[in-house]
Amino acid sequence: METVTKTQDVTFNDLPWKIEYSPERCTMCGSCVAACTFKAIEAAVERRSVTISTAHVPEPTQTHRAIPVIKQKNSVANFCRGCGMCEKVCPNRAIRPVRNDDSRLNLLARGGGNPIKRGGRNNLIKERTLDKIVIGRISQMTDPSLDSERHTFDILAPFGRVLLPGELPFSIDDGDLKLSDWTPPVRWIYPVIFSDMSVGALSTRAWEAVCLATAYLNEKYDMPVRMCSGEGGMPVQLMKSEYLKYMIIQIASGHFGWNRIIKAMPHMKVDPAGILIKIGQGAKPGDGGLLPAAKVAEHIQAIRGVPKADLLSPPNHQGLYSIEESVQKMHMSLNAAFKFRVPVAIKCAASATSVSVYNNLLRDPYKICGGFFLDGIQGGTGAANEVSLDHTGHPVVSKVRECYIAAVKQGRQGQIPLWAGGGLGLTGNAAADAFKMICLGANGVFLGKLLIQLCGCIGNEESRCNACNTGLCPTGICTQDPRLVRRLDVDKAAQNIVDYMLALDAEIRKMMAPIGNSSLPVGRSDALVTTDKAIADKLAIQYSC
Amino acid sequence: MCRIGAIKSKVAFHPSQALRLMLPQQEGHDNSGFAMVMQDLEGVFGQYKDKPLLSLACTQKGAQMVENYMEAHNFTRAYEWVPKLNRKPGLDIKAMPHYIFRCYDYPEQYQNAAQAAKEELLLDTRLALRAMLEKEDQGYAFSLWPDVLTLKEIGDPRDIAVYFRLWDDSGELMAKNVVVQCRQNTNYEIVRYAAHPFFIQGYTLCANGENTFYTKNKEYQKSLHRGYIGFESDSQNFLYTLHYVLHQLKWPIKYYKHVVTPLPFEEIEKRPDKAELKLIRQSLGHLEINGPNTIIGMLPNNSLITCCDSKKLRPVVIGGDGTTIAISSEVCGLNVVVPDRDPACDVYPDEREVVVITPDLEVQRWKQ
Ligand code: SF4
Ligand code: SF4
Numbered sequence: 001m002e003t004v005t006k007t008q009d010v011t012f013n014d015l016p017w018k019i020e021y022s023p024e025r026c027t028m029c030g031s032c033v034a035a036c037t038f039k040a041i042e043a044a045v046e047r048r049s050v051t052i053s054t055a056h057v058p059e060p061t062q063t064h065r066a067i068p069v070i071k072q073k074n075s076v077a078n079f080c081r082g083c084g085m086c087e088k089v090c091p092n093r094a095i096r097p098v099r100n101d102d103s104r105l106n107l108l109a110r111g112g113g114n115p116i117k118r119g120g121r122n123n124l125i126k127e128r129t130l131d132k133i134v135i136g137r138i139s140q141m142t143d144p145s146l147d148s149e150r151h152t153f154d155i156l157a158p159f160g161r162v163l164l165p166g167e168l169p170f171s172i173d174d175g176d177l178k179l180s181d182w183t184p185p186v187r188w189i190y191p192v193i194f195s196d197m198s199v200g201a202l203s204t205r206a207w208e209a210v211c212l213a214t215a216y217l218n219e220k221y222d223m224p225v226r227m228c229s230g231e232g233g234m235p236v237q238l239m240k241s242e243y244l245k246y247m248i249i250q251i252a253s254g255h256f257g258w259n260r261i262i263k264a265m266p267h268m269k270v271d272p273a274g275i276l277i278k279i280g281q282g283a284k285p286g287d288g289g290l291l292p293a294a295k296v297a298e299h300i301q302a303i304r305g306v307p308k309a310d311l312l313s314p315p316n317h318q319g320l321y322s323i324e325e326s327v328q329k330m331h332m333s334l335n336a337a338f339k340f341r342v343p344v345a346i347k348c349a350a351s352a353t354s355v356s357v358y359n360n361l362l363r364d365p366y367k368i369c370g371g372f373f374l375d376g377i378q379g380g381t382g383a384a385n386e387v388s389l390d391h392t393g394h395p396v397v398s399k400v401r402e403c404y405i406a407a408v409k410q411g412r413q414g415q416i417p418l419w420a421g422g423g424l425g426l427t428g429n430a431a432a433d434a435f436k437m438i439c440l441g442a443n444g445v446f447l448g449k450l451l452i453q454l455c456g457c458i459g460n461e462e463s464r465c466n467a468c469n470t471g472l473c474p475t476g477i478c479t480q481d482p483r484l485v486r487r488l489d490v491d492k493a494a495q496n497i498v499d500y501m502l503a504l505d506a507e508i509r510k511m512m513a514p515i516g517n518s519s520l521p522v523g524r525s526d527a528l529v530t531t532d533k534a535i536a537d538k539l540a541i542q543y544s545c
Numbered sequence: 546m547c548r549i550g551a552i553k554s555k556v557a558f559h560p561s562q563a564l565r566l567m568l569p570q571q572e573g574h575d576n577s578g579f580a581m582v583m584q585d586l587e588g589v590f591g592q593y594k595d596k597p598l599l600s601l602a603c604t605q606k607g608a609q610m611v612e613n614y615m616e617a618h619n620f621t622r623a624y625e626w627v628p629k630l631n632r633k634p635g636l637d638i639k640a641m642p643h644y645i646f647r648c649y650d651y652p653e654q655y656q657n658a659a660q661a662a663k664e665e666l667l668l669d670t671r672l673a674l675r676a677m678l679e680k681e682d683q684g685y686a687f688s689l690w691p692d693v694l695t696l697k698e699i700g701d702p703r704d705i706a707v708y709f710r711l712w713d714d715s716g717e718l719m720a721k722n723v724v725v726q727c728r729q730n731t732n733y734e735i736v737r738y739a740a741h742p743f744f745i746q747g748y749t750l751c752a753n754g755e756n757t758f759y760t761k762n763k764e765y766q767k768s769l770h771r772g773y774i775g776f777e778s779d780s781q782n783f784l785y786t787l788h789y790v791l792h793q794l795k796w797p798i799k800y801y802k803h804v805v806t807p808l809p810f811e812e813i814e815k816r817p818d819k820a821e822l823k824l825i826r827q828s829l830g831h832l833e834i835n836g837p838n839t840i841i842g843m844l845p846n847n848s849l850i851t852c853c854d855s856k857k858l859r860p861v862v863i864g865g866d867g868t869t870i871a872i873s874s875e876v877c878g879l880n881v882v883v884p885d886r887d888p889a890c891d892v893y894p895d896e897r898e899v900v901v902i903t904p905d906l907e908v909q910r911w912k913q
Contacts, residue, residue: 139836142755143754146856152809162828165829176818188810411765414831516757516835517757517836518855521761521835522831
């Protein structure tokens with residue numbers, strides 16, 4: 001009978017990671033157990049058969065002794081995430097996680113009748129279109145390449161509604177064009193935006209690291225990088241500071257944090273860089289936001305004005321059921337709130353209907369939609385249902401291209417700047433990804449996951465860690481537990497982001513120079529080639545083999 | 546690399562001057578073609594200045610099709626000049642059977658029409674002729690405009706000149722302005738339409754160098770105006786933008802350079818007119834031109850303009866003797882055409898400069 005019941009038991013071999021432990025190296029310092037935020041290991045006592053000799057000459061005797069060991073817990077609630085913190089802290093290399101190909105977690109974890117949730121990493125899609133595209137139109141003899149070190153380059157992208165030339169309110173005065181009326185606000189910023197990751201989803205220190213990097217890049221290196229707050233508001237101090245000008249404030253369907261934003265408005269010294277209305281996101285298209293109660297710490301409750309509970313943003317903006325309404329109500333009210341001085345953009349998850357949405361926005365009669373952000377299937381950082389992460393959404397590359405081509409057909413390209421995100425920088429080469437997207441018609445890109453990786457996140461597409469939803473982030477990036485948050489070195493994280501962005505900037509020049517362009521090659525699809533015929537046809541770029 | 550040039554004079558001159566300007570620069574072109582646009586005509590066309598002049602290269606059938614079309618649309622023939630061709634064997638020229646240079650009277654209902662209406666009619670007519678000929682591959686309609694003559698041919702410029710007797714200064718073909726280029730376009734197939742200079746509604750332009758923003762320029766221009774078609778060469782974009790800025794938007798000419806090679810944002814910020822310049826840069830971003838190039842343009846009022854890319858990767862020089870001014874890729878061309886000028890006064894426009902030569906030969910230089 002006993003054997004029969006035991007077949008249903010969970011064993012290490014059912015879990016995605018197995019702990020490889022060498023008791024002979026272990027001194028039982030306890031560091032690994034302290035480091036494991038998931039309580040996947042514990043100190044235990046095992047009765048072992050040992051050979052000992054206590055006399056002056058060897059007199060081995062066999063005995064049984066209780067010895068302390070480190071043991072993996074064989075429970076689904078405490079499965080090892082493979083984060084490797086135990087290995088990092090062990091002074092004797094006595095412990096490490098090893099991937100287990102025989103994992104049955106997918107079956108076991110749904111045991112409670114609940115879908116699996118995890119952090120925003122797509123585990124299924126391995127192939128990326130961008131990796132099959134190269135920059136193939138290299139200037140040679142007829143049009144010399146530029147010198148990426150010596151020439152000056154204008155690496156800026158618009159955020160805001162651009163008018164058609166014929167719509168510019170110019171009058172001619174003594175041979176000069178004179179602006180004679182209001183035009184929508186347009187900010188020229190760096191073509192990489194630090195994507196919306198809320199304070200709440202991120203730890204305060206991680207959020208601070210991104211803020212610091214943003215300010216540093218602007219003030220020290222003159223790189224006008226902007227950061228989006230994410231839904232959930234911002235610290236009041238920041239809203240009242242000069243640094244607000246580097247921030248894009250997000251409003252999503254939960255309107256979290258907006259109470260404080262509205263109250264802070266009269267005290268704002270400067271305008272924010274922009275407003276981003278989030279309709280949907282790549283990680284969980286068609287699903288609302290989710291901040292698990294575990295992460296709703298006291299300061300998060302204060303910023304958002306909520307009790308400690310799961311914070312669910314609805315999947316849609318209540319009361320808005322059409323693009324027209326959205327344009328009229330949301331854009332209008334947000335534009336009006338900032339007296340039409342701050343560009344207001346919209347962010348949607350990429351989907352089969354992206355082009356229709358974009359077409360509609362292009363017809364916006366008030367000329368106030370300041371940008372269209374498209375978030376692809378590989379986007380998102382926060383907590384989501386695994387089924388959404390892996391099985392819903394749309395790759396972003398062809399959607400951006402379709403939007404651009406739709407605008408070309410109407411002669412309206414560039415009017416509502418296109419920004420793309422979702423899986424960009426996934427391989428660590430964000431500059432190349434950004435450049436290719438720009439050639440395909442994007443004005444710029446937004447990056448999220450890459451930033452947290454630069455902060456030290458060790459999660460990956462191979463199911464390593466991805467525990468952002470648990471509040472137990474082992475690197476202190478997306479948790480509100482003060483002890484874990486302290487693991488994050490803010491300055492080092494900020495420095496990593498700054499260094500990466502400087503390298504990215506140099507790399508963008510390295511790609512602009514050989515195609516002979518000193519300003520961003522938006523829509524220069526002729527610069528790209530692919531060896532994949534299907535991609536060539538779909539994106540209308542050159543096929544090469 | 547192409548070589549381009551233009552001559553403007555107070556006294557009418559013969560197109561052989563244009564050849565004299567270009568041939569010394571031969572190292573820089575490949576003898577694959579010759580094309581020129583003459584404006585402010587004298588000689589046989591001198592007394593028909595207000596009548597639309599059609600420049601056409603076509604087959605026998607094409608000539609008939611054009612004749613029928615013009616008749617059906619109430620254009621009446623006022624004058625025709627037929628070049629006396631020198632069909633000497635062995636010439637390197639891919640000649641067409643017919644070259645038509647013919648002046649028309651406007652259709653009756655247009656005789657008293659406003660200038661703008663006439664301009665639209667002439668454009669539509671040329672586009673219709675082009676479409677009609679292209680469809681059956683029967684010829685090329687280069688220009689239909691008062692006081693403008695276009696000649697384009699594929700082959701060695703010297704042989705083309707022999708064929709059309711352009712060396713014999715007979716006094717028949719005379720003009721005060723000419724824009725010229727020797728060479729075809731290597732980026733594309735060699736077709737007559739691809740040869741510079743290009744023409745639309747009184748605006749003529751030729752360019753050398755590359756336009757690396759060709760695709761984005763073209764994608765935008767296609768929807769801007771029905772006349773922006775063809776795109777056989779990456780430098781047609783320069784002409785369409787010139788026409789768009791001056792003719793469609795009706796902006797002063799100095800803004801052309803702000804459109805094609807906008808100032809960097811950093812420099813715009815320092816300018817008193819930064820609001821306007823920023824709007825121009827952002828709204829006309831798809832008309833920006835990148836890559837090394839020089840432009841020579843001729844405007845309906847007979848002015849010439851020239852400017853170059855914002856890195857000055859392609860040179861151009863302007864020199865004159867008081868009666869004649871020439872613009873040329875290389876100074877050796879000027880030495881032949883205006884030998885008695887003071888070379889110390891030659892102008893080498895820099896990367897931020899626009900030079901305009903007014904109808905009375907005043908040289909205006911603007912910093913962008
Ligand atoms: S790898 Fe991470 S989750 Fe697994 S036991 Fe070690 S510390 Fe815990
Ligand atoms: S390290 Fe933190 S942020 Fe990275 S995947 Fe793990 S839980 Fe998420």
